[in-house]
Amino acid sequence: MMKYSTSPTPTNYPRSTSPLPAPANYQPTTASAAVKRYKYLRRLFQFNQMDFEFAAWQMVYLFVSPQKVFRNFNYRKHTKSQFARDDPAFLVLLSVWLFLSSVCFALAMGLTLGQTALFVLYVVFVDFIGSGLIMSTVLWYVSNKYLRVDIESPDVEWGYAFDVHINAMFPPLSLLHCFQILLFNKLLVHGGFLSCLVSNTFWLASFIYYIYITFLGYSNLPMMKNARVFLFPLPIxxxxxxGTLMASWNLSHMLMDFYHYRVL
Structure with missing residues (x-):
């Protein structure tokens, strides 16, 4: 029988008029980063210990109300002395979702079986895991170096930075690798202004989701200041x-060409 964690369900959250509750009375961190990492990696192979139901709930709310997802991170800090997830269920579900969507994407591009396998490996291990490790490390370093309230305040956990990244990646992956495919052969593969408008609007929505969820993740931390800097790229x-619309630059066509070039 599957064992579920004690993470709160949507009905357990306190009512509040603010986007995120004010953190207070957090338990001090007792485990080292190495111990946390070891426990997390060990649980990657213990599927019966993962709370997949709650991870699926988080995925839904990352689309409709991402603030609620980060309230759970505050709850975890109160109860387990860490902001980062200790349950890899979300990462496992996201990896499965990315694998399936990448296969659909490859079929839509008309790739052969060998090219599809190579494409999936690239997407999972380079585009997702590789870029995710780099982006998480950069934001972790910047937030600790420049955005902490003072040097005496606790460090931002690298695991939390990684959690924020994969949270922020889920809506863009769904929009660009899944929902966009439904329109690919009917609309996006053809030229014209309508194709460019729909394609680039998908990309705009994806970047807005990533930036906004990243902002929510870091503004949720009590040791952070000026988290609004994560919103600065929005006007640009x-x-x-x-500019892409005026230049008729279809970003999805560019992505398809890049993917074809990489697997040929």
Missing amino acids: LCLFYL
Whole structure:
């Protein structure tokens, strides 16, 4: 029988008018980063110990109300002395989702069996895991170096930085690797302004999701200041979006060409 963790369900959250509850009375961290990492990696192979139901709930709410997901991180800090997840169920589900969506993406591009296998390996291990490790490390370093309230405040956990990244990646992956495929052969594969508009709007929504969820993740931490800097790219992003439309630069076509070039 599957064992579920004690993570709160959606009905357990306190009512609040603010986007995220004010953190207070956190338990001090007792385990080292190495111990936390060991426990997390060990649980990657203990599927009966993972709370897949709650991980699926988090995925849904990352689309409709990402603030609620980060309230659970505050709850975990109160009860387990860490912000980062100790249950790899979300990572496992996201990896499965990425694998399936990548296969669908490869079929839509008309790749052969060998090219599909190579494409999936690239997407999972380079685009997702590799870039995720780099981005998490960069944001972890920047937040600890420049955005902490003071040097005496606790460090941002690298595991939490990674959690924020994979949270922020789920909506873009779903939009670009799954929902966009439904329109690929009917609309996006053809040229014209409508194809460019729909394609680039998918990309704009994906980047907005990533930036906003990243902002929520770091603004949730009590040791952080000026987390609004994560929102600064939004005006530039909107201007870039308008520029791609005026130039008829279809970003999805560019992605398809890049993927074809990489597996050929």
